[in-house]
């Protein structure tokens with residue numbers, strides 16, 4: 001990366017952090033912060049409703065954000081954190097873990113996690129993305145040393161760190177854009193960030209199971225067809241019970257739940273990006289009965305397909 005690009009990158013992060021720090025300096029308590037849309041997600045008790053959200057948390061000694069983020073029950077979705085300045089402290093395991101510049105932390109859903117600024121460091125700035133992954137990302141989210149707890153990825157070179165910082169700030173930039181492509185762009189950028197981390201981590205490669213990858217492609221290519229588990233298992237040359245076991249183990253859900261999620265994610269994209277009637281969307285993603293589709297959609301997204309399209313809620317997006 002050239003020096004001028006590096007400088008531009010550092011200044012994007014610095015500019016955002018300094019702008020936030022300046023605003024935070026005028027806030028006396030959390031309820032002041034809750035009025036500010038950029039600060040509210042950084043405060044305790046915030047509910048992450050959206051499928052993707054990004055931010056920068058510039059913790060400064062004695063500032064409003066200088067507290068321990070305590071999440072004994074974790075979050076509903078995943079979080080990816082990149083320390084960009086100073087040091088933090090991860091407190092969820094015996095013997096604390098110092099988070100240094102360039103360290104990446106991946107926090108799975110419902111994983112207990114607690115962290116704060118390290119006492120010896122005047123600041124701890126970190127960029128983060130909160131997200132509900134696309135189904136196809138799940139294998140890339142199983143990192144070496146990972147499991148039900150937060151996993152640390154460290155020891156990467158400067159290029160890795162700068163690339164991630166750049167991607168995080170681009171995701172941030174898209175998040176203030178309201179057009180239909182903004183969500184696609186953010187998901188596209190996040191997919192790249194996850195791929196980069198996963199590639200450095202290497203575990204997904206070791207874990208790669210071509211039979212399961214084949215199952216996922218087969219389902220995705222035939223998403224509009226009413227495939228049964230028998231047919232899928234047969235295609236993969238596995239018994240139904242073996243497939244169910246392997247899949248659950250690797251993806252943390254059943255084959256059919258994975259397929260239903262994929263259908264809904266696809267439906268969201270079609271609804272957002274086209275004017276196709278809901279009936280057609282239902283058929284395209286595998287529901288011959290539009291009423292059944294609408295019911296499933298509402299169950300998963302909390303609103304009807306047409307409500308989603310009109311952007312009645314800010315829950316959206318896949």
Ligand code: FCB
Pocket residue numbers: 041042043057069079081126128129130
């Ligand atoms: C913010 C925190 C940040 C990260 C995201 C998901 O409140 O400041 O560290 O945990 O939530």
